[in-house]
Amino acid sequence: MKASYAKYGILPGTLIIFVAVWWVIAAEVNNSREIVGPLQTGRALVSLFTDPPLTRLLAAGLQVTITSILIGFALAVMVGIPIGVLMGRYLIADLFCDPWVNIWYSIPAIAFVPLTMNWTGVSSTSSVIIAFLITVFTVIINVYGGVKNISGSLVDCGAAYGASQTQILTKIILPATLPSIMVSLRLGISRAIEGVIIAEMVFTVVGIGGLMDDAADNLQLALSGALIIILAVISLVLAEVVKYTTRRAVAWKESQAMIRE
């Protein structure tokens, strides 16, 4: 973990550079149908919070998008962790599931979009399914890796002292896998966010992603830009909350996987 103090000074600097470059490019292009500057986008952002009809749209969109992300993520975690543990513990489960997990993991999220459109229509249920499908395999793969890498001496020791299967599972396997589970949560939330946003951009009528795409289609680029900023903030907050919580949960163990990130 590199918590350098220079980073805190560099962060506002980077933001200023970003806005400045954006401003210059927008001024150079000078065509509001191609790119809008930070000023107009800022104004649109303010109007999103002050203009009552827009605020209502925003509130409804926020609710849909955030619940889709959270439900998809929670489902993926609830399904993925048990499957990952089973695959790590039992060879049969491993051989049975491994090809499928790897195949489904390689399928890009966008390929699920038309399928779910057939199943549940253009709705937030579809975004939840997509978020679930692209998150669950990440969770499975990471938990599986964690269970597989548990040192054999830990399990043997438990077995030698006569621990039952459930005791081995709850007292040895799960605590030892916790860091990997936390990593899978952190990777998973990013994927769930991305999945929901991709789905909503294609659907164009659901959630903030839909609002954003719709605004762009109607050439309201400033509004679209403002919604992009809001989406970025949501993603940032959700990802950081999960990151912080998972760090706290396994603060006792500086795991290899955590350091690598």
Add this chain to the structure above:
Amino acid sequence: MKSTRTMSFLAKFGIFCASLGLFFVLWEVAALSVGKSLILVGPIPVLQALIALLQNHLPRGILGIQGADAAILQTLATILFGFVLACIVGIPVGLIMGRWKTAEVLIDPWLSATYSIPIVILIPMLYFAIGADFYAEIFVTFLLTVFTIIVNTHHGVKYVSNALAEVGKSYGASESQFVTKIILPASMPDIISGMRIGMGRAILAAVLAEVLMSGNGLGGMMMTFQDVLNTPYMMAVVFLIALMGIAVLQLPKILERRLFRWKETESLSREIRR
């Protein structure tokens, strides 16, 4: 617990076949119980549609899309051009970041931002800024891939073992020798693992760009069939995209196996991120 080695190849293959068979049976049962071909069709019509597509036959009444071969070629070209471009830019940037503190401090906030903010949200904006042609799609693919490559290269270069670096230094290696003879080979496993994850991103990016921007290629074809509710063909294209993804993902893996038979890379089994 029995280790994987003790199980014969035949038994493993048998289990794999059983798992494959179970999948198709479940699929067929699901399709039969749904009973509406608009919602879900069984594996057989999808395979028929897939074969027809591969023979370049399109169903009647579908206008304005390319043949399957042209679509596959275009999607593949987008993936590969975007990916190669991302490698050409990303590996040097990662290298510079790993070697030069100032660059690291300047570039790191951008990378941290892409950890948490999905870049896909920029696509509707890019549509207006750079158009919706082939080059725009390559740019989107590049943009979604390059950060993964930079992050992994940076990580690899930064954590080259000190023992290696010190031997090089003490034997008086020049900076260019140091980089080409020590840093690059030692960080190669991380670079390749970045390429592998990046390839997955490139596939997503290319198809997404086709869906949201030009409507060409396999992505556009998939959405066209969705629009006309031709479910077998739509699912066949989804299949094709999945197959292509799996095939293309093997490239960095093959490269990794070839180059690093000497090194058990941890990256083989674990994703650093996305």
